[in-house]
Amino acid sequence: MARTLNQPSHKRRRSPLPVVAAGATALALAGSGLALFAGGASAAVGNLVTNGGFDGGLGGWVCAGAATTVSSPVHSGTGALQATPGAGDTAECTQTISVLPNTSYTLSAWVQGPYTYLGARGTGGTDPSVWSNQNSWNQLSTTFTTGANATSVTVYLHGWYGQSAYLADDVALIGPGGTGTPSPTATPTQTPTATASPTATATPTKTATPTPTQTATPTQTPTATPTATPTSTNPPVTGLPAHVVTGYWQNFDNNSTVQRLSDVQSAYDIIAVSFADSVPTKTGAISFTLDPGLSKALGGYTDAQFRADVKAKQAAGKKVILSIGGQNGAITVGDATAGANFVNSAYAIIKDYGFDGIDVDLENGVQAGPLGDALHALQAKVGPGFVLTMAPETIGMYSTSGAYFQLALKTKDILTVVNTQFYNSGGMNGCDGKVYTQGTIDFITSQVCTQIQGGLRPDQVGIGVPASTKAAGGGYVSPTVVNNALDCLATGNNCGSFVPPAKWPTIRGAMTWSTNWDVNNGNAFSNAVGPFVHKMP
Template identity: 40%
Template structure:
């Protein structure tokens, strides 16, 4: 289908979202640290920078100065980095065991935050800085030091420093937290001996930050995918085009799984969003923030390479190894567990030896990667070019976890929209059984069923909400790998005061309430 990419310039984009923060850190200067966390140099005209964190090494033997979400934190005597005590906190369910402290600071001032940590996916950061809120993390069984810096805004008088783990991971430990810089005129937290109800900002991990902030441009700033995030109903979504909605709005509609479209070549085998030189993956922060917000809500994202327009990377990268390296940059940047290859238009059934050779390399280097191949359909199943692609993948030894059929844009030739969509899917199942030798249930477990909301590119096709509901029942009866649609950008009614295309990229062209189609989609659970 002709899925328009739009233009990058002159377009309103949603604010960048990063994980909520609350941090702690700072390299502890030489000298003694009292339980209150103040270090002062002995003698000399200039005093050493004071550690502004209360109870930075947890040597009070209690969480004095700290508040941990859901009673997830405690003070332990082993393991410790130094002294006699350290923080121990354990994520559980939707809680990531965030421990916070509010610290008084001065406006327009520079600070260094650091901490020693141990465990899987331990995060350190600060929120409410009035500028770019810092966040950094590591995953290490041994003690290691995290350090970051930030500058406060013109009216900032306090920040919240934090440590937290990650969903589904084990206990983490923290010790020797430090925030170095000018002390504020107010007082930092001097809490009671028994932690009381938090007075810091909400730490609910499933809610994106109320004040969106720009995450670090470092590829490591995106959190890893949560374990067992499902990925049964990933709607396609263009994060930089077609008037994208805020990720928080999509999550609030119940959708936490997205196929993000499209990464293309901006020239010289360089991955970029929409193939635009102005939006290279290497320096992206907007999509990075969107993925962080999805994962903070317990969901995940795939990146889709290709689409109908632009230059797919496989058309310009000259070898399987160079193409795999280009794809790997995107996987590494966003810590992807799912990738989608949508070869359409001139890229369909083209340069297949290079493309599937690259996919095989990716699977060897990323053993847990889930790979989907998206193929346009005919009214009788896969076109010859689609069959050729699947057979080339088999010949190259490239595993296809999901063969995603674009079960639309064929034109309605007879019967109903639902009846034809089901017939095309059943034809595809027969073809997959013939190619792979799968049983019917095995073939369904590898099939992705993708439809389109509202008007499609074919004037004879129209998917109403009732069609989505009927096809949801079809999916529940047959258990495809996923039930998806193009696209979340279109899940809203068109503004009647503005001219729109037949199959507009920003609205469905049918009567609906916002997110009606998405709310049907997310009822599919596999």
């Protein structure tokens, strides 16, 4: 997001991707080090599972034992799988899917219940298997690479002998589809040994942190309930509503409409103060001061008035956070030393000004490991109310292999929302492998789909758009399109040509750059998007 004086548009550091055929786009990405899948870059990439949300009953699946679909509880959509193992079966459901050889795939599903397993057989390499034992929805996810002769794999879900029913929803196999059309094939029913130990998948143990490769086996009727390491946790309790509107407040004058913080429109639930500055002499460290140019443009705006405005906004139920980065913000956290500098300086600023958290808007490179560790350390110092948001460029969330996506996943346990900048990007492939043009509802919804299928919870994903045509170089959409995109993602209504494979009613909301450009455009964004978001159930 631009903060250069006399430069209202957000200029990218790289050339926008052209709108081209899906295969060519994937190949171009591969050439730039952003290949989604090895060995299949020119094939359409998307979710290969048929009826992965079980909204169509058990269609596409072959199940052994007592299996059905239920309308509640579900993770999303209108249906979920419910299967009950017996004394001699694990209530396994399978689907055989055509794939390409020598190609990487990501397999995931949302599950709940005792000893719920997700895996794939016939990969031609190391067959993956993961499991959990939780009473609430949690996501299982794993990756694998097919062998040289693999043309299909069998995806499976199952429980454990003699245990109660498990639930599964939103199963996804992400990668390029193969050229064949295999039919779902039931695998042989597993036969338990005297101790009911599995032979094809990892099994739960009574240790606190089992891994998928452990081989210790429970008896058929365990006397104690093993506890698996959670695959995901809920973020800190921030006091924010279920659906939020985020706006960036400019601590500088770039020929938009200048504002005091107190003048920020009431529709904004999260106000990201833009931006912190890097400390040239201390890598990773940040600083913040009220910009003198802004004060002059406002006819006088003191540091004391700004601090009072922070408290007033918080008293009104808003969260005020400090954004690091922007177009010109060269803040680098590449090792433990830089991480410590970042944590110490950020914590000092948060305590000094009373900010509620941090927004990460780094557009000049992200190193997910060190920065993720630093954000965890900062959250631990600030406490459970810490708000963490991110505003990556679209390319940063295009694939789970991207550093920004890795940062989001690494901090998933403390992450409030990722509001990707769905602009200044050109055309890109959606989660269905088709190319969509920026500035359209299909572009937005198909990119959100990629992020959710890649592992983020819907409540951690928001829509980022410019507040006016002046606020970005391209990709502006009207507030009506923003509202329709949210409705499409949440309910399946008002979609464009792309219809998401599931409904995500907990989609978090929308963001705009910036509150200043919103004022400059007659408050069109906040007046239309704000009420819509706040009325979402």
